[in-house]
Amino acid sequence: MEKPLDAVERLTPEDVRAHASAGLAALLVDAVDGGASVGFLAPLETAEAAAWWTGVADEVERGVRDVWAAQGPDGRLVGVVTLVRAGAANGRHRGEVARLLVHRSARGRGLGYRLLATAEAHAAATGLTLLVLDTQTDSPAERLYRGAGWTAAGTIPDFAADPAGVPRATTLYYKRLG
Numbered sequence: 001m002e003k004p005l006d007a008v009e010r011l012t013p014e015d016v017r018a019h020a021s022a023g024l025a026a027l028l029v030d031a032v033d034g035g036a037s038v039g040f041l042a043p044l045e046t047a048e049a050a051a052w053w054t055g056v057a058d059e060v061e062r063g064v065r066d067v068w069a070a071q072g073p074d075g076r077l078v079g080v081v082t083l084v085r086a087g088a089a090n091g092r093h094r095g096e097v098a099r100l101l102v103h104r105s106a107r108g109r110g111l112g113y114r115l116l117a118t119a120e121a122h123a124a125a126t127g128l129t130l131l132v133l134d135t136q137t138d139s140p141a142e143r144l145y146r147g148a149g150w151t152a153a154g155t156i157p158d159f160a161a162d163p164a165g166v167p168r169a170t171t172l173y174y175k176r177l178g
């Protein structure tokens with residue numbers, strides 16, 4: 001049976017490791033090259049991106065982070081989202097949506113919304129009642145989050161550097177589940 005276009009699937013730790021050096025690293029490099037403020041400076045080397053994803057696989061194995069990815073029709077990964085669970089006892093009801101990435105070649109067909117909705121549905125199904133995230137203020141990602149019902153909680157000036165190293169404001173968002 002053929003998979004639907006951009007089918008979103010949850011990745012096991014082994015899947016993350018298997019895709020770390022190619023598909024997942026390529027997504028992260030593409031995001032940084034495209035100007036997304038996702039924690040890395042340009043130019044991002046594939047080896048550094050792959051090492052980061054290998055660390056993510058360890059978090060998935062420990063149950064700290066969940067990862068979903070979407071493959072395009074050619075089998076190449078075209079999108080990914082991760083959900084990080086709060087570790088503190090008083091925060092176990094919340095999680096953070098982190099690293100929602102859609103390859104520039106796959107944008108404009110609703111994949112970002114589907115990845116986000118997948119993470120949200122899983123969070124709710126596993127007992128989380130609050131999600132948070134942060135994104136660069138005035139970035140295209142803000143339109144996605146607002147359109148998906150997220151609420152801006154505030155903006156912090158010069159919170160994180162963009163890929164060029166310039167400090168930019170960051171807006172914090174939250175969404176109550178259920």
